[in-house]
Amino acid sequence: MPQFDPTFFTTQLFWLYVTFVVLYVLLSTIAMPKIGEVLEERQRKIDDNLDKAAALKTDAEAAIALYEKALASSRAEAQQILRTSGEALAKQAEQRQKELGERLAAQIKAGEARIMAAKDQALAHVREVAADVAKSASTRLTGVVLDDAKVSAAVAVALEERR
Amino acid sequence: MANPVEQFKIEPLVPLDIGGVNVSFTNSALVMVVSVCLVTAFLTLSVRGRALVPGRWQSMAEVFYEFVANMIRDNVGSQGRKYFPFIFTLFMFVLFGNLLGMVPYTFAYTSHIIVTFGLAIIVFVGVTIIGFARHGLHYLRMFFPQGAPLATAVILVPIELISYCSRPFSLAIRLFANMTVGHIILKVMAGFIVALGVFGILPMAFLGAVTVLEFGIALLQAYVFTILSCIYLHDAIHMH
Numbered sequence A: 001m002p003q004f005d006p007t008f009f010t011t012q013l014f015w016l017y018v019t020f021v022v023l024y025v026l027l028s029t030i031a032m033p034k035i036g037e038v039l040e041e042r043q044r045k046i047d048d049n050l051d052k053a054a055a056l057k058t059d060a061e062a063a064i065a066l067y068e069k070a071l072a073s074s075r076a077e078a079q080q081i082l083r084t085s086g087e088a089l090a091k092q093a094e095q096r097q098k099e100l101g102e103r104l105a106a107q108i109k110a111g112e113a114r115i116m117a118a119k120d121q122a123l124a125h126v127r128e129v130a131a132d133v134a135k136s137a138s139t140r141l142t143g144v145v146l147d148d149a150k151v152s153a154a155v156a157v158a159l160e161e162r163r
Numbered sequence B: 001m002a003n004p005v006e007q008f009k010i011e012p013l014v015p016l017d018i019g020g021v022n023v024s025f026t027n028s029a030l031v032m033v034v035s036v037c038l039v040t041a042f043l044t045l046s047v048r049g050r051a052l053v054p055g056r057w058q059s060m061a062e063v064f065y066e067f068v069a070n071m072i073r074d075n076v077g078s079q080g081r082k083y084f085p086f087i088f089t090l091f092m093f094v095l096f097g098n099l100l101g102m103v104p105y106t107f108a109y110t111s112h113i114i115v116t117f118g119l120a121i122i123v124f125v126g127v128t129i130i131g132f133a134r135h136g137l138h139y140l141r142m143f144f145p146q147g148a149p150l151a152t153a154v155i156l157v158p159i160e161l162i163s164y165c166s167r168p169f170s171l172a173i174r175l176f177a178n179m180t181v182g183h184i185i186l187k188v189m190a191g192f193i194v195a196l197g198v199f200g201i202l203p204m205a206f207l208g209a210v211t212v213l214e215f216g217i218a219l220l221q222a223y224v225f226t227i228l229s230c231i232y233l234h235d236a237i238h239m240h
Helices: A006-143 A146-161 B027-045 B056-075 B079-101 B114-145 B149-166 B167-236
Strands: B013-014
Touching: A006 A146, A006 B027, A006 B056, A006 B079, A006 B114, B013 B027, B027 B056, B027 B079, B027 B167, B056 B079, B079 B114, B079 B167, B114 B149, B114 B167, B149 B167
Parallel strands: none
Antiparallel strands: none
16 A cells, blocks of 8 residues: 555655645634634624613613603692592582572572562452452341441451361 | 555655655645645635625635634633644644545545654644643653552553553544545445446445545544544643
């Protein structure tokens, strides 16, 4: 086998070391830093983007917290307004009701007084009419003209008895 | 039928002599130079675009780079970063040697024992120097495990010493034997195709399968050579 022929051992080793050293120098000074740089740059970009995403997330969370706080405070405010206006309205309604009640009571009282007066008046008229009727009837029946005062008294007595 | 080992023959292209030593530029040296050019071109041109989302070539270059980087991180640890360029060069040199050998009419320099041994001896000498530089004479404890009874030193020290010194041989012979045998099988099979005429279809199908297997072996052996170097490096840095 040619592999075990020592004739070419020296030249093989010589060119092996020459090419290996050349490759080592080329890779370590040119190729590897380039590849390393590319990989590092990519890693940096990924990290940057992750950082950015995290920052945006915290921003968004802060905004949400702010929004929720605003929402809660405005809700409380609305509740407050609702309550105070409700109270005011209830008070007003109560006041109005009271006034209305008083007015109605006064009107009822006045009406009752009027009715009373009308009733008295009517009763007085009834007595007069009764006296007239009694006088006319007695005149027609007996032909005697009775004294007005007596007739009135008699009617009064009769009315008293009927009561 | 051509001799199946003829493909391993070294042919001087430019006879050279430095101080009486034969350093002729041979077909083997030519493929080494081609390999260096291809590796450099591949690794530099592919990342020229510096694309954030890599294309095919850039992806491949990054995969090789990260593959070796991870191998060192997992097997050597953070102190292995210094040796990353060397290990990466070793991996690419062996890998391209294996792959270029698969191209018809080229030459597989990793199928030569002197080349694989030349690479293995760099690893062996380098690792031993690193070991002594980091641990001083304490590195000799490599040959005698901590806590073993002193009486066992008679057996343990020679065994450890032999196992340590056989590392470059096992590294070199594994790669050399794999590549040589693979290429011989391919050549013999190809010879059968010609010899059998119409029935050559059978060895041809087999040859197709073996070619795929050989590409796998080309990758695998480059990986094995590199990871064993990493493990030896780990031993030298962290001891046992």
